[in-house]
Amino acid sequence: MNVETQVKLDKFKLRWYQADIWDLIQSKKCKRLLYIASRRAGKDILCWNLAIRRAIASTCLVFYVLPTYSQGRKAIWDAITIDGIKFTDFIPHELISSINQNEMKIKLKNDSIIQVIGGDSYNTSLVGTNPTFIVLSEYSLMPPDIFNFIRPILAANGGTCIINGTPRGKN
Numbered sequence: 001m002n003v004e005t006q007v008k009l010d011k012f013k014l015r016w017y018q019a020d021i022w023d024l025i026q027s028k029k030c031k032r033l034l035y036i037a038s039r040r041a042g043k044d045i046l047c048w049n050l051a052i053r054r055a056i057a058s059t060c061l062v063f064y065v066l067p068t069y070s071q072g073r074k075a076i077w078d079a080i081t082i083d084g085i086k087f088t089d090f091i092p093h094e095l096i097s098s099i100n101q102n103e104m105k106i107k108l109k110n111d112s113i114i115q116v117i118g119g120d121s122y123n124t125s126l127v128g129t130n131p132t133f134i135v136l137s138e139y140s141l142m143p144p145d146i147f148n149f150i151r152p153i154l155a156a157n158g159g160t161c162i163i164n165g166t167p168r169g170k171n
Helices: 016-026 043-057 069-077 119-125 146-157
Strands: 032-036 061-066 096-100 105-108 113-118 133-137 160-165
Touching: 016 032, 016 043, 032 043, 043 061, 043 069, 043 113, 043 133, 043 160, 061 069, 061 119, 069 113, 113 119, 119 146, 133 146, 146 160
Parallel strands: 032 160, 061 113, 061 133, 133 160
Antiparallel strands: 096 105, 105 113
């Protein structure tokens, strides 16, 4: 007997100015998105929750990339919102199969994987992988050729890439 379980994804509260981005990615009308916003505009919390929903919707590999591995740990893996919610707690516990703290990797029961990685080692950490959803957070601080490295992967599998960041002047 099949039993359908309903899971609430109610911890994330969309800000009014994020609605268009949310709709574009959720509807899959947009495969490449550049999101530039000021500091504290909620770029990472928005993109993290979009990544979670993609991993829940279908079995896939999701990479959340920050400029360095340690920034990934601070800004996503160990991050806590103003409301006191850990970023990792946006994923309903009943959907999690396993968590690897050292690799900042969460495996869901549908076999999806969400992993936080550093852009500083992209040429080794992305080799041989097949992510279908990638977030490049604080892109202006990453190696300039990182997108050219992942572009063929996403072109081959029809994947999605969100590039987010804060204006930093000359770049």
